[in-house]
Amino acid sequence: MKIGFIGTGKITTSVITGLFRSKANLKQILISERSKKNSRALAKRLKQVKVVKDNQEIIxxxxxxxLAVVPTVAKKILQDLKFKKGQTVISFVSTLNMKDLRRFASPATLVFKAAPLPMVESKLGPIVLYPSNNKVNALFNKIGTVINAKNEKENNYLWTLTAGMATYLELCATLENWLVQRKVNTTKAKxxxxxxxxxxxxxxxxSKQDTRSxxxxxxxxxxxxxxxLLRLKKDKVFDKINKNLNTIFARIKKANDQ
Ligand SMILES: NC(=O)c1ccc[n+]([C@@H]2O[C@H](COP(=O)([O-])OP(=O)(O)OC[C@H]3O[C@@H](n4cnc5c(N)ncnc54)[C@H](OP(=O)(O)O)[C@@H]3O)[C@@H](O)[C@H]2O)c1
Incomplete structure (x- = not known):
């Protein structure tokens, strides 16, 4: 398989690292020059990875x-690119809906949205993927756990949950800092x-038990x-998480409805 990445940011670096660790059968990996620091480092580290300046040449x-560029530039970049029939096109961009993606990717018809998270570099974590496809699922299952959405609405719900990463880590940092502030050694606290x-x-x-039990x-x-737990519930900490997840969902839905 010859795979090309447009946008060599954090997530592309994690995906490529995970694919190499999983020994996926990749003949060639082309990456865009931007971000320069990341593309240089990847090409230096992995001999199958080549940096290509022109996005059209990657295609x-x-x-x-x-496609792994920031949401603000995705449509602008796609407007100038031409895809080929039979190509598989995968977008990591949360705000690009399937309708637009299919239009930009035409005549390619194998078009997907995927949300790998940075843990894929260790072959861990969920990868929300829509629609389901055996070959695409197989590739991403090498670097994490594919969770297929059954439709675009469910895809937006599943993407919403990926917003929980930093909050979870903030909880860990809060627990750790509570100890450190009390002069517990940082390494021990971590x-x-x-x-x-x-x-x-x-x-x-x-566990086969449900999480609530x-x-x-x-x-x-x-x-x-x-x-x-009782004190945090009294402070409505979990109600606030629920309320704010609704807000994140509304943001993803609005961007995808446009
Ligand atoms: N990080 C995550 O956990 C995660 C999870 C799921 C989905 N995503 C999505 O994946 C996409 C990438 O996220 P990221 O975290 O990797 O962001 P990032 O680190 O900011 O990477 C975005 C990349 O796009 C590049 N870029 C900008 N214009 C370009 C162009 N014309 N041609 C080629 N590359 C260009 C940027 O290069 P410069 O630095 O040179 O501008 C940068 O390397 C986003 O749409 C994000 O929403 C991210």
Whole structure:
């Protein structure tokens, strides 16, 4: 497979790193020069990766094309590009809807939206993908867990949840800092938080129980877990997360409806 990436930012770097770690069968990877720092570093590190200055040339020389530029420039860049029949076109851009994507990619008809997250560089994390396709699913399942949306509305819901990453990490940073502020060694604090969330993720992943029942199981009656959770619920922390997820969904929906 010859794959080309237009936009060599954070997520392209993570995807390519993950694909190499998974030993995916890639004959050639072409990447755009921008961002210069990232493209130079990737080409230096991996001999199959070549930097190509012209975005159209990337398309001409690839049978799979990935669009991974920032949302603000995506349409402007696509307007000037010509795709080929039979090409597979995958967009990572959250705000580009399927209708526009299909129009820009025509005559190519194999058109997809995918949301890999930075953890793919370690072959981990969900990859929201729409529509479902065996070949595209197979490639992305090498670097994470593909979650197929059944329609565009569901795709917008699933993308909304990917906004939870930084908030989750902020919770980890808050726990860690609470210790550090009390003069606990930084390495020790990070180890505690990391093994706590890793253990919980492992439980979540392997347990056949639903998540709500695990929440109950991980509290002792009158214990400190019960108390902290009750206090946070009283402060409406989780209601606020729900409310703000609705706002993020509305933003994604509005951008995709345009
Ligand atoms: N990061 C995530 O977790 C994530 C998850 C899912 C989807 N996405 C989506 O993936 C896309 C890329 O995200 P990112 O995090 O990788 O952002 P990023 O690091 O800012 O990368 C965007 C890249 O687009 C490049 N670019 C701008 N104009 C270009 C052009 N004319 N030709 C080629 N490249 C051009 C930028 O280069 P310069 O630096 O030179 O301007 C930059 O390298 C976004 O649409 C984002 O919404 C990201």
């Amino acid at each position: 001409n020389r690839s049978n799979w094309v990935v 180890r505690l938080v990391t093994s706590l969330v890793f253990g919980l993720s492992h439980t979540l992943l392997l 695990l929440v109950k199981e991980y509290q002792t009656k009158k214990g400190i877990n019960e108390e902290l």
